[in-house]
Amino acid sequence: MAVEPIADSGPADSGPWRLALRRLRRNRVALGFLGLFVAIVVFVLAAPLWADHVAHTGPNATHTLEKVTVDGEKREVVNPEGKPIGPQWFGADGKFFLGADSRLGRDEMVRLMYGGRTSLIVGVVSALITTILATILGLLAGYYRGWIDPVISRSMDVLWAFPVFLLSIALGIALAVGGLEVLGVHISGGSLWIPILIIGVVMVPYMARPLRGEVLALREKDFVEAAVAQGAGSARIMFGEILPNLWSTVIVFFTLNVANNMLLEAGLSYLGVGVQPPNSSWGTMIATGNNLITSDPLLTIIPGTMILLTVLALNVFGDGLRDALDPKSKVRFEAHAGVAATGAAGTAGLEELGR
């Protein structure tokens, strides 16, 4: 991902966004991976089409005792030893394209498409929550001196002290049983909102801290002083003057955060404290597949490969986006996969490395 020098990036009349777009367009690798991500989104959006018109079954429908016609010959979906049928490709007119998932005999391809929806929804919505909370907290903490900054910053430090993955599973197990009551709304333990909220909240400090640092620097700039001189109130300065200068950082953070959150979700779901049945995600599919890894390794390999491709696409595109929006950026928000993938906390992942 080559960083283009600003000097040759076009005439002075082009705005910063157009400039960034031009730089991005020149980054073939980043665009290629954006294409891959779009392809994956289309793939999971097509889930109902495939389910209704090709596989003729739903993601949670079981076919344990049924038979399927492959090349004119009837075969059991799950054999008497409990081994599910392998990939049939188009041998059964698209039924069991990737085989069945377990002794329950569910169609792996249909589950892969619907599970991908869940994984993407959890990743994107939790990243939205993190981004909104972190931006507001970062603005407040960076703008107000007095008591607000210490209160926010120290609270973030406490969250920061917990290994991310440990904090997530603690919340996951505590909430999976009884659910949660937020602002008078009851969320049951099996709801998709539980993993979304958990991931959304635990990642906040990792984004709020670097944002606060940027706000600290921005509020000393002349344009803020000019706004003060014009009699602008705090809210207008924060949201009208400082926030527009944060957008490029926020957008990059968001992209990389989606990638990171998908890995976190996979790890939580693998341990049974993320997405709960009957919902499935790529993470829960790896968990199911892993029980049969010696006989049907594809059941493990395929959902993991989907996660790898999606996260890879977002990471590379996010990197390219950062290079395009702010070539001299020193703020790093590397999607610290470790957070989710190893159960390690990766406290440092989203660290400012500015010297």
Next chain:
Amino acid sequence: MGRFVARRLLGTILVLFAVSVLTFLIFNVVPNSDPAQRMAGKNATPQLIESINEEWGFNDSLPQQYVTMMKKIFSGEMISYEGREPVDDRIVEGIPATFSLCIGAAVIWMFFGILFGYLSAVKAGGWLDTTLTVVAVAGISMPVFWLAAILLNYLAYKTGIFPSQGYVELTENPLEWAYHLVLPWITLAVLYLGFYSRVLRSTMLDVMNEDYVRTARAKGLSERRVMGKHVMRNSLIPIITLFGLDFGALLGGAILIEAIFNLNGIGQYAEESLANFDLPPIMAITLFGAFFVVLFNSLVDIAYAYLDPRIRLGTSAQ
């Protein structure tokens, strides 16, 4: 220095207190269900729930409940209601396996992370750089427990090159100890390796453009000396910072890797407890994990202040 240490320790104690309060809140206040029922796990009987209510004082005021919980965790008397065994003892038993896993993985990822990052930066733009970048980004983009499961299948179950399961005590047989840990080490190291080599590469590229590097070259120092003495020394600072933070957190539980390789450490204990909806072990592991991270980070900070006077005098930029 003495004043810095005292101030840092006071801060640490406050954070430890806040961490313990948050742990209490997570388990006993935030969830919307009867705490005794949650604690009792899957085979809750009315008698068990009644006795848990009694023991944990769930009818008392919240501060009182907090004190009761801390007393139970730190006295070593807390038992899990699923396995009926003292939680703290199980955690202590798991320490050797977890530490063996984490320290070994850390050695691997530091060595190869620095090596790959260095090669990538020195050959920036070349095919070696491209290859290493692809490997690194793939490493940070995959669910590492998934890689572990696949390697276990093909390198242990199918071919028998590596032993499939378990942990052998170092004192029992050092060779077997290492042999059993090779795959877990590699998989745990993969992700950090990718991350560290990326960070080192970008820091080195920045440092290589500094004036003092040009000066070093201009005065005719050998390339090896320029790289070793001037570039590497300064580029390693962020790596060491990251390492201090990551390593503390790592010991908080390489839960997934331990679970896949059956290593019988703290992480696997956590995984088993999760599967059984057994809360007390998770409480203790969460609290001890966070305590370890806080204490470890304080030590790293103090070590830093010792090495770098700017920090202890408070003159460094915020």
